[in-house]
Amino acid sequence: MLEVTISGIRFRNPVLLASGIMDEQGDSMLRAAREGAGGVVTKSIGIEEREGYSNPTVVVLPTGLMNAIGLSNPGIENFKEEIDLVKKEKIPVIGSIFGKNEDFPFLAKKMEKFGADGVELNLSCPHVKGFGSEIGQDPDAVEEIVKEVKKKVSIPVFAKLTPNITNIVEIAKAASSADALVLINTVKGMVIDIYAKRPVLSNIYGGYSGPGIKPIGVRAVYDVRKEMKIPIIGVGGINGWEDAVEYILSGANAVQVGSAIYYKGFSIFKEIVKGLETYMKNEGFERIEDFSGLAVIK
Numbered sequence: 222m223l224e225v226t227i228s229g230i231r232f233r234n235p236v237l238l239a240s241g242i243m244d245e246q247g248d249s250m251l252r253a254a255r256e257g258a259g260g261v262v263t264k265s266i267g268i269e270e271r272e273g274y275s276n277p278t279v280v281v282l283p284t285g286l287m288n289a290i291g292l293s294n295p296g297i298e299n300f301k302e303e304i305d306l307v308k309k310e311k312i313p314v315i316g317s318i319f320g321k322n323e324d325f326p327f328l329a330k331k332m333e334k335f336g337a338d339g340v341e342l343n344l345s346c347p348h349v350k351g352f353g354s355e356i357g358q359d360p361d362a363v364e365e366i367v368k369e370v371k372k373k374v375s376i377p378v379f380a381k382l383t384p385n386i387t388n389i390v391e392i393a394k395a396a397s398s399a400d401a402l403v404l405i406n407t408v409k410g411m412v413i414d415i416y417a418k419r420p421v422l423s424n425i426y427g428g429y430s431g432p433g434i435k436p437i438g439v440r441a442v443y444d445v446r447k448e449m450k451i452p453i454i455g456v457g458g459i460n461g462w463e464d465a466v467e468y469i470l471s472g473a474n475a476v477q478v479g480s481a482i483y484y485k486g487f488s489i490f491k492e493i494v495k496g497l498e499t500y501m502k503n504e505g506f507e508r509i510e511d512f513s514g515l516a517v518i519k
């Protein structure tokens with residue numbers, strides 16, 4: 222059985238749409254749901270509408286994507302209708318939010334009012350000054366934001382952490398009042414155009430995602446699972462069912478899929494779900510819990 226319950230939210234399967242990929246609009250989230258996703262996470266939404274950076278904002282590399290979209294989003298007040306749309310499919314919708322430290326409780330409350338089943342705190346965007354890794358690399362800020370949001374809402378709170386840090390366990394412990402951790406956001410990087418002799422992205426730095434970052438994500442999940450019992454949602458470089466299994470064996474309770482949609486389209490959800498089912502049958506596992514964390518050597 223593929224159903225998993227994370228902090229009280231029941232997902233029909235453990236394969237969710239990651240924040241930022243085809244999820245700024247209700248109809249594309251609905252599409253992911255209809256194509257088999259167990260749940261969807263929205264694009265990170267802030268207080269005000271943001272246009273994001275000028276082009277180029279995405280570079281396609283042989284082993285993944287480098288993006289610096291710049292947290293473009295319609296602003297929280299314009300987002301209710303998108304949530305209403307995706308709720309038609311009756312799968313859990315997790316509202317992702319970003320902002321300055323003091324914005325998080327307000328945005329979380331809005332997402333709760335809009336009907337989101339949970340809220341995901343983006344404490345980890347690597348390429349927007351003042352919002353992302355700067356918060357996510359500071360354990361005190363992470364601890365305070367999570368606690369303040371927990372005080373304000375009664376829906377489950379997920380904290381999404383950055384890999385751009387020496388010791389992810391330290392930040393994970395700072396976020397331990399969250400109901401679940403989401404590991405990992407993109408890895409800070411850059412790409413140089415060798416003929417223009419300049420960085421390719423207009424923002425210079427970007428966030429690296431896709432197959433190349435899977436070992437980094439798996440390691441982050443493994444390290445945190447070794448030390449903590451909190452539910453973990455693994456994300457980073459999942460491009461097929463084997464990758465999802467790797468994350469689960471390292472301690473994830475569910476996974477999210479982002480960049481793979483660029484490579485394989487929405488059919489990736491059914492592909493992973495089917496592969497997981499066959500793997501579990503062949504290996505004698507009845508539930509995801511039966512093999513979550515099995516690879517962790519204590």
Ligand SMILES: Cc1cc2nc3c(=O)[nH]c(=O)nc-3n(C[C@H](O)[C@H](O)[C@H](O)COP(=O)(O)O)c2cc1C
Pocket residue numbers: 239240241242264265279286288290292317343346381405406407429430431432434456457458459477478479480481
């Ligand atoms: C184009 C793009 C936009 C993204 N936007 C967001 C975002 O708004 N909020 C967020 O928390 N993560 C965002 N991410 C990060 C993804 O949710 C995910 O953590 C990361 O890409 C690793 O997973 P993947 O390799 O499956 O893409 C974005 C990633 C990409 C590629």
